[in-house]
Amino acid sequence: MKPYILAIALIFSGFCQAQNEIGGELAKVYEIWRNSIVGRDARTWQQVTAPHRRAEVRNRILSEKLQFPSAIFDLPAPPPSLKGLRLLQAKVNGRTAKASYFGEVDFGVGGDPSQNLLVLSFVRGSSSWLYDRADFVNLTALKEVRGELAKGDLSYLEGVPEARPSGVVPPTPILVNPATTIAKVYVFSPGREVQVQVNKVSRHRFANAKEAETVIGGARIGLNEIQYSVRQMEGGTGKEAMTIRVYLMSEVDGLKPIKAFEYQVLENEAVKPFDTGTFVLDAETSAKLSRR
Numbered sequence: 001m002k003p004y005i006l007a008i009a010l011i012f013s014g015f016c017q018a019q020n021e022i023g024g025e026l027a028k029v030y031e032i033w034r035n036s037i038v039g040r041d042a043r044t045w046q047q048v049t050a051p052h053r054r055a056e057v058r059n060r061i062l063s064e065k066l067q068f069p070s071a072i073f074d075l076p077a078p079p080p081s082l083k084g085l086r087l088l089q090a091k092v093n094g095r096t097a098k099a100s101y102f103g104e105v106d107f108g109v110g111g112d113p114s115q116n117l118l119v120l121s122f123v124r125g126s127s128s129w130l131y132d133r134a135d136f137v138n139l140t141a142l143k144e145v146r147g148e149l150a151k152g153d154l155s156y157l158e159g160v161p162e163a164r165p166s167g168v169v170p171p172t173p174i175l176v177n178p179a180t181t182i183a184k185v186y187v188f189s190p191g192r193e194v195q196v197q198v199n200k201v202s203r204h205r206f207a208n209a210k211e212a213e214t215v216i217g218g219a220r221i222g223l224n225e226i227q228y229s230v231r232q233m234e235g236g237t238g239k240e241a242m243t244i245r246v247y248l249m250s251e252v253d254g255l256k257p258i259k260a261f262e263y264q265v266l267e268n269e270a271v272k273p274f275d276t277g278t279f280v281l282d283a284e285t286s287a288k289l290s291r292r
Helices: 003-038 042-048 051-063 143-150 155-159 283-289
Strands: 086-093 096-104 115-124 129-137 183-188 192-198 202-207 210-214 222-232 242-248 258-265 274-281
Touching: 003 042, 003 086, 003 096, 003 115, 003 129, 051 129, 115 143, 143 155, 183 192, 183 202, 192 242, 222 242, 222 258, 258 274
Parallel strands: none
Antiparallel strands: 086 096, 096 115, 115 129, 183 210, 183 242, 192 202, 192 222, 222 274, 242 258
8 A cells, every 4th residue: 555545544544533432422422411301310411411501491491481490301202312323424613513413313203204314512511522402404305415415425414504513602691580471572584584682681583484482581570672683585585574573471271362562564565674672561461461
């Protein structure tokens, strides 16, 4: 074997070994985290979950007036196991890492799982990697990509933002108190990116969306502030209808949510790129919406 061929072979071998080592380390952390969810082990969950993710989960649970930490484990299905999945690549960037898996990702909801992409995110703690989140990439409409990944061609991953560690550890949000009144932000934004902030605490981003998210901290008794920005996305016409709403959610059977705030644009109407708004919640309305 010629010297330069030997050098290339050694570099490739070293790369594969490093991939296997970091991949194995990340897989172990994920399995410990998954077992903590399945076993309803709050102590272990705290130990292996990234600080910012722990705070976000806690804040969301308290903002929905659920019990923390028990509500952590009340999931519709257990997190998928890595058993039977193939590690495609493991990447590290500073204190962040990603592990991308391909195979039959099984969420335990019945039916036959199909071959898709599962990307796990981690951040580096003081002495070990900590689990952050999972991104599921559905490849149902990308049969060619499935074939490429099955053959070991990873070129598709280069265009998947979720598969690239950013190198930036997300900041840990401030901890909120249990909500007095549950609130949700609803956005309908075809062709647009909308960012909403409620009471300077609850931040939300919607891209080409029709969905709702829980307001962190809930709605306050008294004045509630809203800030929002709107940006046209690639492929959008700038003429689409759009809606931003904040709902006060009812905990009482038969009592519908109350629309507390609305910014609505009809088709072909001009959109304000940035604006603010407010709504007031009185104690009587809050009490009416709360479970007695």
